[in-house]
Amino acid sequence: MIGALVVVLIAGVWVWRSQVGTTDAMPKKKDKVVHVVTAVVKQSNVSVMLTANGKVSPQQTVAVRPQLSAVIRSVHIQEGQFVRQGERLFTLDARTEDANLSRTEGQLAKSRADLRNAERNLKRQRELFQQQFISEAALEVAQNQVDSLRGQFAVDEATVRATRVARGFSEILAPISGRTGAISVYQGSLVQPDEALVNITQIDPINVSFNLPEREFVPLQEALAKGEVAVNVELDGTGGSIRKGRLIFIDNAVDTASGTIALKAEFPNTDSHLWPGMFVKVTLAPRTLNGAFTVPVQAVQNGPERKFLYVIDNNNKASSRPVEVRLIQNEYAVIEGKSIVPGMRVVVEGAQNIRPGSVVTEATDGSGDAGEG
Secondary structure, three states: OHHHHHHHHHHHHHHHHHHHHHHHHOOOOOOOEEEEEEEEOEEEEEEEEEEEEEEEEOOOEEEEOOOOOEEEEEEOOOOOOEEOOOOEEEEEOOHHHHHHHHHHHHHHHHHHHHHHHHHHHHHHHHHHHHOOOOOHHHHHHHHHHHHHHHHHHHHHHHHHHHHHHHHHOOEEEOOOOEEEOOOOOOOOOEEOOOOOOEEEEOOOOEEEEEEEEHHHHHHHHHHHHHOOOEEEEEOOOOOOOEEEEEEEEEOOOOEOOOOEEEEEEEEOOOOOOOOOOOEEEEEEEEEEEEEEEEEEHHHOEEOOOOEEEEEEOOOOEEEEEEOEEEEEEOOEEEEEOOOOOOOOEEEEEOHHHOOOOOEEEEEEOOOOOOOOO
16 A cells, blocks of 8 residues: 555656646747838828819800991801900991991081081171171170181091991901801801890810919918919829919808808910810929928827827837828828827837737838928
């Protein structure tokens, strides 16, 4: 009995020593190293780029209408033709106006002759009155006749001028320079004063209308007070064809339905690539953030309470730093934070695998700077 107990004790000691030896021989588990991609916090001047969808609109469009009822004798333009201000467009039948002008000019000549005759008679009457051959009443009659004929002469003279103006309406000239639209009349057509013959649209320069959120109103006003605000448009939406212009108009009220304010920019358009009704992409940078801190937008993490960055220290350990995002633009975020300084290494990729205090091994993000623009 005693011998069996001794054997059991010896066996237990042997097993315990075997287990202890095995445990001592196992290597200790090392802390896990997380592979991440990092970038550096940079400080630069960042132009705040605003983007909107715009519509090309002409500065002015004029509907050409006749001033009198007449038959068209000649059409001097073609549809879609570019015309200059003062260029002849249509000629109307002016025979009635010519006859009226001849009649009024004849009446004016008669009034002029009657007035001259009355003035000569008044001169003679004055001489006779001085010689006391006629009474003062007779002199006053002669004076009244001259005054009456002078009034009639002025009326006839004004009538001639009005008739000449009406005669001039038979030649319809371009009121502005621009491109003509469809012509709705032809030679021999009878036209009325309320009928539009053709529309002329100014093409160069041309406007682009667009809207921006009302929060941009004050920065735009401040930028205009300092000078011109440059505006760019992309014709094809891919950045291949860009036109440069300037802001010329800010509406006097905010659209309460959309919370936006209407604006217009003017662009030179000598090649007519901007066409009324065309939709374009509008960009402008009315203000600049000086000395802003920028990081790739992927570096900004969303926490339960606020946004933060994972910052890597000199011991390759990660820690979180709270930040506020002021602007996201061109794949970069403009950030603010009390503990953020230029040159800090921040995690761009792999943040989902780390926790504060994690040890990392890093590769550098090769992306460029967020330029000033």
